Amino acid sequence: MGNFTELDMYLFGQATHYDIYKKLGAHPAEIRKKKGILFDVWAPHAAEVYVIGTFNDWNETANPMRRLEPAGIGIFEAFIPKAELGDLYKYLIITPDGRKLYKADPYANYAEVRPGTASRIADIEHFKWTDDKWMDKRKQTEDVYAEPMAIYEVHPGSWMRHPGREDDGYYSYREMAAALTKYVKGMGYSHVELMGISEYPYDGSWGYQVTGYYAPTSRYGTPEDFVYLVNYLHKHGIGVILDWVPAHFPKDAHGLADFDGCPLYEYADPRMGEHPEWGTKIFDYGKSEVKNFLIGSALMWIEHYHIDGLRVDAVASMLYLDYGKKEGQWIANKYGENKNLEAIEFFRHINTLITGRNHGTVMIAEESTAWPMVTGPADKGGLNFTYKWNMGWMHDFLDYMSLDPYFRKNNHHKMTFAMSYNNSEKYILVLSHDEVVHLKKSMWEKMPGDEEDKFRNLKSAYSFMMGHPGKKLLFMGQDFGQLREWSEERELDWYLMEEPRHRQLNEYFRELLHIYRKYPAMYEQDSDWNGFEWINADDADRSIYSFVRKSKNGKNSLLFVCNMTPVARDDYRVGVPKKGTYHLLLNSNEARFGGTEADKSRPASYKAVKSECDGREYSISYPLPPFGVAVFRVM
Structure with a gap:
C-alpha cells in the first residue's frame, strides 16, 4: 500500500514537488482490488493521527493512520475502502502531550459549506475542458506586456444575488458564468479578477484569511462548477485572475495554525510567525515543506484550473520583517536588516517557476511600498513579478479627484508625478475594492460637487486613468456609479442602471474600454x-x-x-x-x-x-x- 513514495518525500523536502496536491490530501484509489479513498497528511510532530468522517460515523479510533518511512518526514497515510466521494472528514491529531486536535485537510480539494469546517472528498482529476483555443493562444503569447489588460475585479458573493431566497441568494459558479460573461464581454473588459475563491471560513474577510489553499470555496458550488465558470469565460475570450494569499493565515481551530500541536506552517517564534495587527499567522518561508505547500497551491490554480494569473495579496507584509510591528515584536535578519530574506527567495522561486512553466500567465504583486525591482528579473536582484499594482498613482489620483476643482491647480503635480517613475516597474493602475469600503466612499461619492458634477468628474477621472500608461483594474459597481460603499452582505445596486445618468456613465466607460482594446497605442508600450x-x-x-x-x-x-x-x-x-x-x-x-x-x-x-x-x-x-x-x- 502507498501513495507517497520515497521520491515524493525527497521532492517535498526540497520544495520541488510541483504536483504535491495529487499526493497529499484525499484521493480515490484502488488497493488490492479494493476501491476506496487514500488519505495522506503531513504532521511530523503528531504522536498519532486518525481519519474521522461520515464514513465511520466520526468514530475517533476506527481509522488510524500509519507513519510512513522515513518517519522523520512526518507523512501519515490511511486507505479507507468505506470512504466515498462527497463524504465529510477531518484529521484527529493526537499531540505528544495528549491533546486532541480536529483539523481540516490542508490539501483538501473541497470543503463543507460554512459554518461547517470539515473537508469533503472530491475527485478533481476528471474535469472536462473545452477551452483549447484560449489555452493555445495563451501559450503563443509573444509578449504579455504588449497585450491589453483591463481587469474587472469581482467579489462573486455580492456581484449579483437572487432576490427573496431564504439562503444567501448567491449565484452559483454556473449561474455566474453566463451572467458575468455577458456583462464583462459587453463592456469590453479583457479579464476578471475573482476575490475569495480559495476556501475561507468568515464572509467578512472577503477571502483574505484562507483555510483551504487547494479548494475553490463551496459557497458557490463544487470544484466542477468552478471549472465550468473558468471554461465558460475562456470560451468567450475573457481571462481569469485569482486573488492568492501566501502572506498569512487565520488561527481558526480547524485550520493550519499549530497544525500538529506545534508551529508547523508558521514560524515558531511569534516575533516572526504572527501579525499583531491582523491576528493571523505568518508562513515559514524558510521551511521547504511550507514553501512546497504554497508553490503547489499556485501551480494547481494555474495548471489544473487553467487560471491565467494570480494577484498576490499583501506582498509588503512578507518582504518586511517589521511590517505592522512595533519595536521588540520582530527579529532582524542576519545582516541586521528588516528584509525577510526567505520571503524574497520564495518570490523569486515561485514567480520564475510559474511564468516559466506556463507561458502567457502573469503574477501580480499588491505591493504598497517603494521596494525596488518588484517586477525586475530575479537574476538581477528583482522579485520577477509580471506586474505591480501602482498604489502611488492610485493615492495621488484619488487625492486629486476628490478635491474641489478650485484647489486642483495647486495640486496639478499629483496627476503627473507617476510618469516620473513609470518605467521603474511594470504597473497596473488600480481602483480596487479597498478604495470603496470602510468609510472611504464609492468612486461616485468621492467626487466633489453636486450630482451632475459628480458624474462629469467621474467621466474625466476614468478618461485620464484609461489614457495613462499602465494596465487597468476597476472594482465592480464603479463603472456605473454605485452610490453606496461596497458591502459583501448585499449585491451591487443594479437598479441604478435604470436611471439615465448611471446608464450613461456605464456607456461612457464601455466606450473607453472599447477604445482601449481597439488601439494598440493604449497598451503596447506602457513602460516605455x-x-x-x-x-x-x-x-x-x-x-x-x-x-x-x-x-x-x-x-x-x-x-x-x-x-x-x-x-x-x-x-x-x-x-x-x-x-x-x-x-x-x-x-x-x-x-x-x-x-x-x-x-x-x-x-x-x-x-x-x-x-x-x-x-x-x-x-x-x-x-x-x-x-x-x-x-x-x-x-
Missing part, C-alpha cells in the same frame, strides 16, 4: 517613453492635461485632452505632435453620455494648422466644455 508623450503637463492654472499615446509601429496614435474643472474653455487650442488630420474618437459631452451636446454634433475631423501652441509648431482648436474630455486619433 516611446509609448507616451506629454503635450502639456504644466497647464495647472486651467487644470488641463494633454498627452499622446503611441503604438510600436507609429500608426494610430491617440491624443487625450482632459479638462478637470467646470470652466468651459471655448478658445482652447492644443499643440499636436505633427501636421495632419485629427479624428475625434470620443467627446465626453455628448448627450448619450449625459452631456449637453447632441451626439456627433462636433466635426469628425480637425486639421492641424501651423500655429504654435504648447511648444509645438502645429495645433488644433477645440472648444473644451466643462469637465470635457476629448480623444483624437492621429491620422
Whole structure:
C-alpha cells in the first residue's frame, strides 16, 4: 500500500514537488482490488493521527493512520475502502502531550459549506475542458506586456444575488458564468479578477484569511462548477485572475495554525510567525515543506484550473520583517536588516517557476511600498513579478479627484508625478475594492460637487486613468456609479442602471474600454517613453492635461485632452505632435453620455494648422466644455 513514495518525500523536502496536491490530501484509489479513498497528511510532530468522517460515523479510533518511512518526514497515510466521494472528514491529531486536535485537510480539494469546517472528498482529476483555443493562444503569447489588460475585479458573493431566497441568494459558479460573461464581454473588459475563491471560513474577510489553499470555496458550488465558470469565460475570450494569499493565515481551530500541536506552517517564534495587527499567522518561508505547500497551491490554480494569473495579496507584509510591528515584536535578519530574506527567495522561486512553466500567465504583486525591482528579473536582484499594482498613482489620483476643482491647480503635480517613475516597474493602475469600503466612499461619492458634477468628474477621472500608461483594474459597481460603499452582505445596486445618468456613465466607460482594446497605442508600450508623450503637463492654472499615446509601429496614435474643472474653455487650442488630420474618437459631452451636446454634433475631423501652441509648431482648436474630455486619433 502507498501513495507517497520515497521520491515524493525527497521532492517535498526540497520544495520541488510541483504536483504535491495529487499526493497529499484525499484521493480515490484502488488497493488490492479494493476501491476506496487514500488519505495522506503531513504532521511530523503528531504522536498519532486518525481519519474521522461520515464514513465511520466520526468514530475517533476506527481509522488510524500509519507513519510512513522515513518517519522523520512526518507523512501519515490511511486507505479507507468505506470512504466515498462527497463524504465529510477531518484529521484527529493526537499531540505528544495528549491533546486532541480536529483539523481540516490542508490539501483538501473541497470543503463543507460554512459554518461547517470539515473537508469533503472530491475527485478533481476528471474535469472536462473545452477551452483549447484560449489555452493555445495563451501559450503563443509573444509578449504579455504588449497585450491589453483591463481587469474587472469581482467579489462573486455580492456581484449579483437572487432576490427573496431564504439562503444567501448567491449565484452559483454556473449561474455566474453566463451572467458575468455577458456583462464583462459587453463592456469590453479583457479579464476578471475573482476575490475569495480559495476556501475561507468568515464572509467578512472577503477571502483574505484562507483555510483551504487547494479548494475553490463551496459557497458557490463544487470544484466542477468552478471549472465550468473558468471554461465558460475562456470560451468567450475573457481571462481569469485569482486573488492568492501566501502572506498569512487565520488561527481558526480547524485550520493550519499549530497544525500538529506545534508551529508547523508558521514560524515558531511569534516575533516572526504572527501579525499583531491582523491576528493571523505568518508562513515559514524558510521551511521547504511550507514553501512546497504554497508553490503547489499556485501551480494547481494555474495548471489544473487553467487560471491565467494570480494577484498576490499583501506582498509588503512578507518582504518586511517589521511590517505592522512595533519595536521588540520582530527579529532582524542576519545582516541586521528588516528584509525577510526567505520571503524574497520564495518570490523569486515561485514567480520564475510559474511564468516559466506556463507561458502567457502573469503574477501580480499588491505591493504598497517603494521596494525596488518588484517586477525586475530575479537574476538581477528583482522579485520577477509580471506586474505591480501602482498604489502611488492610485493615492495621488484619488487625492486629486476628490478635491474641489478650485484647489486642483495647486495640486496639478499629483496627476503627473507617476510618469516620473513609470518605467521603474511594470504597473497596473488600480481602483480596487479597498478604495470603496470602510468609510472611504464609492468612486461616485468621492467626487466633489453636486450630482451632475459628480458624474462629469467621474467621466474625466476614468478618461485620464484609461489614457495613462499602465494596465487597468476597476472594482465592480464603479463603472456605473454605485452610490453606496461596497458591502459583501448585499449585491451591487443594479437598479441604478435604470436611471439615465448611471446608464450613461456605464456607456461612457464601455466606450473607453472599447477604445482601449481597439488601439494598440493604449497598451503596447506602457513602460516605455516611446509609448507616451506629454503635450502639456504644466497647464495647472486651467487644470488641463494633454498627452499622446503611441503604438510600436507609429500608426494610430491617440491624443487625450482632459479638462478637470467646470470652466468651459471655448478658445482652447492644443499643440499636436505633427501636421495632419485629427479624428475625434470620443467627446465626453455628448448627450448619450449625459452631456449637453447632441451626439456627433462636433466635426469628425480637425486639421492641424501651423500655429504654435504648447511648444509645438502645429495645433488644433477645440472648444473644451466643462469637465470635457476629448480623444483624437492621429491620422
